Amino acid sequence: MRWLVGVVGAVGIVMVAMVLCGCQSGSASRATPVREEVTELQSQEWLYEVMRYLYRWHIDERDVDRVIAGGEVVFLVREVTPRLDHDDRSRFGEVVLPQFQLAVKVKRADYSIPELGVEVKNERFKVTSVVRSSDSQERGAGFAKVRVAYSEMREALFRTRNQTLFPEGELLERMRDAVRTQVMKELPNRRVEAGPQLVHLAPLSPVSNDAWVFWESGRMLIRIASDIDLANPAVWDHDELAVKLYDLDKSVVVSLDEVAGSNAFMTRDQAGRVLYNTVVLGRRLEMTPPNEAAADLGAPGG
Numbered sequence: 001m002r003w004l005v006g007v008v009g010a011v012g013i014v015m016v017a018m019v020l021c022g023c024q025s026g027s028a029s030r031a032t033p034v035r036e037e038v039t040e041l042q043s044q045e046w047l048y049e050v051m052r053y054l055y056r057w058h059i060d061e062r063d064v065d066r067v068i069a070g071g072e073v074v075f076l077v078r079e080v081t082p083r084l085d086h087d088d089r090s091r092f093g094e095v096v097l098p099q100f101q102l103a104v105k106v107k108r109a110d111y112s113i114p115e116l117g118v119e120v121k122n123e124r125f126k127v128t129s130v131v132r133s134s135d136s137q138e139r140g141a142g143f144a145k146v147r148v149a150y151s152e153m154r155e156a157l158f159r160t161r162n163q164t165l166f167p168e169g170e171l172l173e174r175m176r177d178a179v180r181t182q183v184m185k186e187l188p189n190r191r192v193e194a195g196p197q198l199v200h201l202a203p204l205s206p207v208s209n210d211a212w213v214f215w216e217s218g219r220m221l222i223r224i225a226s227d228i229d230l231a232n233p234a235v236w237d238h239d240e241l242a243v244k245l246y247d248l249d250k251s252v253v254v255s256l257d258e259v260a261g262s263n264a265f266m267t268r269d270q271a272g273r274v275l276y277n278t279v280v281l282g283r284r285l286e287m288t289p290p291n292e293a294a295a296d297l298g299a300p301g302g
Contacts, residue, residue: 040125041077041093041106042146048156049207050095050104050127055157056205056281057273058130063100073153074099076143087112093125096143105129106207109227118234120227127208164203166283167230174236175201175224179213180287182222182243192217197287200278204230214278221246221266221274246271 040046051073067073076096084090089110096103106125113120167175183197202212210225223244228235235241246252251264252271259265266274 041079041095042144044146044148046124046207047075047077047095047146047148048153049205050106051153052157052160053127053205053207054097054100054102054104054130055161056277058102058132059100060269067099067150070099071150073097073148073150075146075148077146078143085111091125094143101132101134103131103133105131107227113238116234116238118228118238120234122209122229124207127205162281164281164283165206166201166203170233171231175211175230176285176287178224178236178241179215179222179285182245183215183218183287186215186218186220186245190218190220195288199285199287200282201285202274202277202282212274212278214275214282219248221248221271221278 074097076098077093079091079093082092091108091110093106094103095106105128107122107128108125109120109122111120112118166172179199179201183199187194187197197218198216200214200216202214204211209227209230210223211230213222213224214220215222223246224230225242225244226235246266248271251266252268253259253265254268256265256267
């Protein structure tokens with residue numbers, strides 16, 4: 001059986017080129033007031049999913065301390081309209097959390113790739129980037145404000161803190177193939193024993209098209225990202241994926257200021273989050289090299 005080839009072939013998750021920007025042109029975007037139909041960006045259900053994604057991947061204790069006293073969480077949301085190709089119907093938005101000093105860019109892809117015969121269309125807005133910035137507190141013009149009681153959100157996040165969503169069926173097999181391909185490609189360069197390799201897959205998020213994998217014996221983190229929903233067969237059939245690898249021994253620093261201008265590194269905090277999501281919350285998979293007769297084994301773990 002092939003390895004997680006589809007996911008990692010384009011390699012799914014840790015965390016780059018992190019989400020593809022799709023067919024957007026290089027022109028500057030202009031912000032527009034939130035339109036009446038942009039209900040998803042203001043819906044509590046969707047905002048809770050965004051917050052759960054941030055809770056897992058970006059927010060820590062010092063962030064929460066700034067919110068407790070206020071008693072509420074404030075979301076500033078708006079749709080933006082960048083200049084796109086004539087046949088690109090994608091929609092873009094921003095979600096700013098001034099108390100957390102976080103700015104989240106989101107996209108609902110809707111365009112075609114004629115040369116591949118692929119329709120790229122997401123049914124909901126997906127996170128494409130998260131930036132920590134102090135000037136997020138100054139946002140306001142053109143944004144709608146959504147307020148949620150802090151205690152209510154705290155209880156929801158606490159109750160679902162270990163809730164996980166993993167690929168199943170065909171999607172899982174394609175991801176296994178993709179990861180196997182990547183591991184086998186890197187195996188000759190790593191000082192690891194031949195034979196079955198252990199990898200850990202982080203839970204997927206309904207508001208993100210990326211996946212993270214920890215290759216245990218190879219001491220490597222793998223992030224897979226796509227503009228297309230990972231469950232869409234087109235992702236695997238046409239390698240519409242972006243894959244980023246991080247060597248835990250060489251690519252981890254305390255601050256990105258140490259390697260200014262390079263995107264080949266991640267901070268120690270980021271690496272720790274990926275390891276928590278892959279090992280503690282994740283699913284363990286044993287990948288058998290394709291030239292061995294034994295069948296692949298996949299067992300829940302973490």
